[in-house]
Amino acid sequence: MTGNGGGPSFSPILQVLDTKQVPGPQGSVRYRIVLSDGKHYIQGMLATQLNHMIATNLIGANTIVQVEQFMSNRVKDRTVIILLNVHALRNEPSRIGDPQDIEKAQIATPGTNYATGSSVPPVKTGSPNPYGGPSRNPHHASPVRSSHAPIVRDTVNGTPITNISNLNMYANKWTIQARVTSKSDIRTWSNAKGEGSLFSVELLDQTQDVRATFFKEAVDKFYSFLQIGSVYTFSGGRLKVANAQYNTCQSNFEITFDQNSEIHLANDDGNIQRQHYEFIDSIAGLERTEPNTMVDLLAVVQAVGEVATIVSKKSGQELTKCDLTLIDTSATQITLTLWGDKAASALTDYNQQPVVAIRRARVSDYGGRSLSLSGSIETNPDIPQTAPLQTWWRTQTANGGVTGKSLSATRGGAGVMESLEQRQTIADIKNNNLGYAGDKPDWLTFKATVSFLKKDKEGGSWYPACANAGEPCKNRYKVTQTTDGNWYCDKCQGSFPTCVRRWIFSGVVEDDTSSTWVSFFNEQAETLLAGATADQVYAETYQDQQDQDAYDSYFAKANHTEWIFKCKVKNEMVNEESRVKTSVVAMQPVDFAKESRDLLSALAKF
Incomplete structure (x- = not known):
């Protein structure tokens, strides 16, 4: 157990002499273990994630093991080895050799400093996470430190x-x-x-x-x-x-x-740096970075999106978010999402296009490549890399700006409107081949005018939905009317005397680049039709007798109106034919005063 001087590849093969269950903190179970190299033995503790090796008899008395990772600690004047990663090799019928207590051997052999652990080799750093889980971040992998350093x-x-x-x-x-x-x-x-x-x-x-x-x-x-x-x-x-x-x-x-x-x-003597960054080379490299990787990066805030609120599907709580468009000297853009108070103050904090140092942003493949802030963000950090990036950005803006490739060109999600700088056009659907990103849809936001609405569906532009407002239906699933006049739902297998009608129809929208068919569903249709619900229009125009003029009037008011649309684009099979379907997931009327201010602000940047 005295080791060989402790190289990083040191993985000793030892024998387990004994194991014993001992109480751990907060009622947990720990196992004490005695290890031998045939000459000496030493006390150890098994890391909790290795407890299953005892429970399944992979490790027991006389088992031969290879120790891949460990730490040594000094506890009450004794050296204790904490086993972090162990492989069981085989079982021996009996103890090998006549091992002696290594602590007593310290006294008998002057010159070997067992007390400080200096005879125990440093921990092997083959895995960035010494507890056997996945690496938290390959860019920030931190080796396990042995107890050589002073406590x-x-x-x-x-x-x-x-x-x-x-x-x-x-x-x-x-x-x-x-x-x-x-x-x-x-x-x-x-x-x-x-x-x-x-x-x-x-x-x-x-x-x-x-x-x-x-x-x-x-x-x-x-x-x-x-x-x-x-x-x-x-x-x-x-x-x-x-x-x-x-x-x-x-x-x-x-x-x-x-x-x-x-x-x-405490007194800040400057010995502790303000933040520790391990910047990636450039945003361009994120195109090949695995999702869920944590990265640090230095970039310019090119644009600040609208502050929006969404409801978390997991917690049901309302969350505040804001998207920043980042760019660096690789002339590549990516979207970074801020949350909570950072999102709420984003328009004030980042509207001057500062350089930002980002510590730990999580990479996502949602809509190309995008980032979500998990750590901290610092404006114009006092580090050597800031000044060159500021100079580059001032040069670019003085020369008319920079048009970069966006890794988040199809970035977005339902209900969140991109800023003026992040908007696209209808022609981009075809030009950027949207809708063909595998199983995931693409998203885009554009400003367009409604030019035609396909309303002439037999029985009205709606469908009968389940009257059950709770789970699992929530008034969404289609129901059929039975011979007794009730409405039956396959989803919840309930029968109800009434149904809830929900809008579903399509239309054509156009901008100065192209036009496209889009689908309108219930919430978006109600927005388009000034809040009119399908049940309301049915009661007025279909329930007693059909009033076609009254029905048409609702759609006539919506024609030739201008909106900002958020759409989902997905290639789907319809009647064994591949079609790109564009669905409206959110829409808002054009605020012409705000639109003018945003345009003036964009012009001022040039």
């Missing part, structure tokens, strides 16, 4: 300071000194155990960054106190293993602080 790096007012990189589950009392690099909005939660509020911050010191979360009373105590950019000392937190799905920080752990934690403003 305490300095003192503040007599208090020892621990590096974030040296935090571990076996050190209960620690104090870190770190800069707050990002702070989330306050969020509320509710489940079977109760309800409350929380917020999270990201903390950075000279070694790593770590995510910390505050719950309930700690929210009231610390939210206003903690300011982005300031340096604090933190103690009294609890550690847990980082969840790689949601946590993008370098540390292998997360911290939870409560109202009893101690946080104090």
Whole structure:
């Protein structure tokens, strides 16, 4: 167990002498394990994600294992090896050799410093995530650090300071000194155990960054106190293993602080940088980047979209969002989505086309390539790369601007209108071959005039929908009338005395580049027809006797009106024939005053 000096490829083959279940933090199960190399044995702990190897008898007494990843820690004057990644090779009938306690061998063999762990090789860094999960970010992969580095790096007012990189589950009392690099909005939660509020911050010191979360009373105590950019000392937190799905920080752990934690403003001596960036080479490279990858990038905000609200399908809560169009020296554009308070203030914060440094944006393949902010965004950062990018952008705008390739040319989603700069034309549907992006639709926003509405459907331009307003129907699924006059729904298998009529018809819209057929469904049709519902028009024009003139009048008022349309474009098979179908998913009347202001603003940029 003395190792060979500790190269990065060190993967010792050892024998398990014994395993024992011990209680872990917060009622969890941990396993103590004794490892031998035939000459010495040492105490170890199995990482919780490897517990199944004990439960399924892959590891037991006398099993031969290969240790791929580990950490060494000093606990109560003993060296404890934490096994992070292990392969079981075979089972032996008995113990090999006559191994002795390595701690006693330290006393018998002067000159080998077991106490500091210097004889234990550093952790193999074959996986960026030492807990066996997927890498949080190949651009930001942080090797697991062994315990060679000193646990305490300095003192503040007599208090020892621990590096974030040296935090571990076996050190209960620690104090870190770190800069707050990002702070989330306050969020509320509710489940079977109760309800409350929380917020999270990201903390950075000279070694790593770590995510910390505050719950309930700690929210009231610390939210206003903690300011982005300031340096604090933190103690009294609890550690847990980082969840790689949601946590993008370098540390292998997360911290939870409560109202009893101690946080104090510290002197900012400049030794901790304001933010740690690992910028990608250019936006152009994102076209080949895998979805869900986290990236840092430096870019210019070319345009700010409209601030909009959407309802989350997962939580049902209303969310604020805003899309920024980013560009860099590769003359490539991409859309970045901001959320919450950052989105609400986007028009004020970014309308002067600043340079922005973005820490941890998640890559999406939704509509080409796009980004969603998961970390922080800094305006005109004080870093060497900012000035050259500002100079490039000023040169481009002075020479009439730059027309770049957009990775998010078909970016968008239902209900969110792009800004004037992000709009397209009807001709772009054909020119950009929209609708042929595999299983996913393309999206575009354009301004157009309604030139024709196909309203002459027998029985009216609607369909009978289920009267069940709850799940699973929500008044959407088509029903059929039975011989007894009731309406039967295949979806919920219910029978109802009435139905709900919903609009469905098509029409032609045109701009100065082309025209296209589009489909209007219920919500969009009601917007087009000044709020008239299908049930209302049916009652007035069809229920007692057909009044064709009254029916036609609703559509006549909508003809030749001008709108901004958000459309979904998808290639579909209709009667065994491939057709590109364009459906209106959102629409709003043209606000001519705002349109004029936006045009003047766009002209001023040139």
